[in-house]
Amino acid sequence: MAKFIFRETQRFNQTWIWAILVLVTGITFYGIFTQPVEGWDIIIPIIILGLVFMLFVSLQLKTRIDENGLSFSYFPLISQRKYSTDQIKKLELIEYNSLTKFGGWGIRFNFAMWGYNVGGKHGLIVTLKDKKFLIGTQKPEEMQKAIKQFEELKSA
Numbered sequence: 001m002a003k004f005i006f007r008e009t010q011r012f013n014q015t016w017i018w019a020i021l022v023l024v025t026g027i028t029f030y031g032i033f034t035q036p037v038e039g040w041d042i043i044i045p046i047i048i049l050g051l052v053f054m055l056f057v058s059l060q061l062k063t064r065i066d067e068n069g070l071s072f073s074y075f076p077l078i079s080q081r082k083y084s085t086d087q088i089k090k091l092e093l094i095e096y097n098s099l100t101k102f103g104g105w106g107i108r109f110n111f112a113m114w115g116y117n118v119g120g121k122h123g124l125i126v127t128l129k130d131k132k133f134l135i136g137t138q139k140p141e142e143m144q145k146a147i148k149q150f151e152e153l154k155s156a
């Protein structure tokens with residue numbers, strides 16, 4: 001059997017998120033330049049907005065599944081985490097609503113598991129011996145192939 005390698009890199013590219021960021025930036029700059037402010041009153045909001053923009057530009061969820069196991073990172077907040085095939089008890093692809101299940105997107109906790117997502121409605125529930133977590137995916141068909149390969153490796 002040929003080895004299937006699942007790779008996915010996701011970013012926050014939803015128009016509404018960027019529209020909100022641009023709107024908040026516009027309102028902030030309007031306030032800065034129409035009010036009599038000086039010094040740090042101008043610099044601090046510009047620095048904060050710059051940092052928020054840099055964060056959203058750099059955020060990316062990377063997932064990889066191969067015959068050795070699963071790895072993912074949520075750069076720049078979470079460095080690469082690796083789980084071998086032996087550590088993983090079960091992989092399950094689900095369809096879900098991130099807003100109702102986790103209260104939104106990003107890195108979330110719903111008192112049952114951690115969720116790592118950037119959008120979409122599909123996710124991979126990874127069950128380990130002592131915990132479980134969800135990684136969002138926008139490639140459910142390819143993810144299903146990776147799960148099938150994982151199940152075949154586990155049963156062999």
